[in-house]
Amino acid sequence: MRHHLILRVVSKMLIPFIMLFGLYVQFHGDFGPGGGFQAGVIFAAAFILYALVFGDDQARKVVPDKALILLVPLGLLIYALTGFAGILLGGKFLDYDVLSSDPTHGQHLGILVIELGVGITVAAVMISIFRAYAGRTKAIDKEDW
Amino acid sequence: MTTSIDMVLIVDLVLLTLLCLTALAIMLVRHLFAVVALTGAFSLLSAGLLVTLDAVDVAFTEAAVGAGISTVLMLGTLALTRRREARSPKLSPIGLIIIFFTGATLIYATPDMPKFGAADSPGLVHIVPSYIEGSENDIAVPNIVTAILASYRGYDTLGEVAVIFTAGMGVIILLGRRREDEYGYSEESAAFPLRSLASDDETGKDKS
Numbered sequence: 001m002r003h004h005l006i007l008r009v010v011s012k013m014l015i016p017f018i019m020l021f022g023l024y025v026q027f028h029g030d031f032g033p034g035g036g037f038q039a040g041v042i043f044a045a046a047f048i049l050y051a052l053v054f055g056d057d058q059a060r061k062v063v064p065d066k067a068l069i070l071l072v073p074l075g076l077l078i079y080a081l082t083g084f085a086g087i088l089l090g091g092k093f094l095d096y097d098v099l100s101s102d103p104t105h106g107q108h109l110g111i112l113v114i115e116l117g118v119g120i121t122v123a124a125v126m127i128s129i130f131r132a133y134a135g136r137t138k139a140i141d142k143e144d145w
Numbered sequence: 146m147t148t149s150i151d152m153v154l155i156v157d158l159v160l161l162t163l164l165c166l167t168a169l170a171i172m173l174v175r176h177l178f179a180v181v182a183l184t185g186a187f188s189l190l191s192a193g194l195l196v197t198l199d200a201v202d203v204a205f206t207e208a209a210v211g212a213g214i215s216t217v218l219m220l221g222t223l224a225l226t227r228r229r230e231a232r233s234p235k236l237s238p239i240g241l242i243i244i245f246f247t248g249a250t251l252i253y254a255t256p257d258m259p260k261f262g263a264a265d266s267p268g269l270v271h272i273v274p275s276y277i278e279g280s281e282n283d284i285a286v287p288n289i290v291t292a293i294l295a296s297y298r299g300y301d302t303l304g305e306v307a308v309i310f311t312a313g314m315g316v317i318i319l320l321g322r323r324r325e326d327e328y329g330y331s332e333e334s335a336a337f338p339l340r341s342l343a344s345d346d347e348t349g350k351d352k353s
Contacts, residue, residue, distance in 0.1 A: 033201035093300075111295040115295060126214055
């Protein structure tokens, strides 16, 4: 995609800020609006924008399919294992009180970790679904734009 | 005080009017590319309405998922199919009557709902006060929505993540593999993926 100079320059400038905002939403979710789900979608939007402007093949070099297929279950595993960690430390499933010596701190830790799990799974699934669609069409010709 | 209430009313009216206009346009426009763009606008307007209802987290999700991701996915689908709706739908009188009565019932029932934000509305008196107290004292998280989602309702959120995981896996398994890697790329298989899938099945049957 050699044309669309403005699109390429502007999205190159925007993508780092979109990702930074995604990280902010991810880790600031307990204080402001947002959380893992929204952060995952915003993070995926950065990668989808990259794939739309620079092409699907280029995007597959940034995040290979093999990495993506590992990230999809990783988030769910992080979430579930946090729940089992509660059992192992003497509490109930998904009981964050026992994760730290101070129950409030344990709650903060638990929420942070499971939100990270949510974010990873959501971002990976959104990118995968986009790729499943985008991988089925041929790149649009110069004349068709 | 009165001026601030009026402002909210004006914002609500403008957003709702635009929402209705967008919905009408989605119904009437035949060009699917424009329809996809309009559904994105519809989601963005809904997000604006949710902000006026102080549901910032929901508005956030609506703006990110509804206006962002699903618009991209629908454009991706559009690239695989045709860009123009083939059949112009006829107005069916039965459908019109059903819609009219459903709408009338909903409007008739609306005044019986508790006032917006009323502290004694049934949804807010049962368990919500203990959530509000707990998220301030026990969890010490300023965003109550996060406290409820991640801690009080941790099981539900785990289930939701499992749903997203399952949906993603389903799409990856059904559509994930790139066509050209397996069968060799052809113009037709790109334009009509389902038809080429069907023909693949037939050739498979012939061989067996």
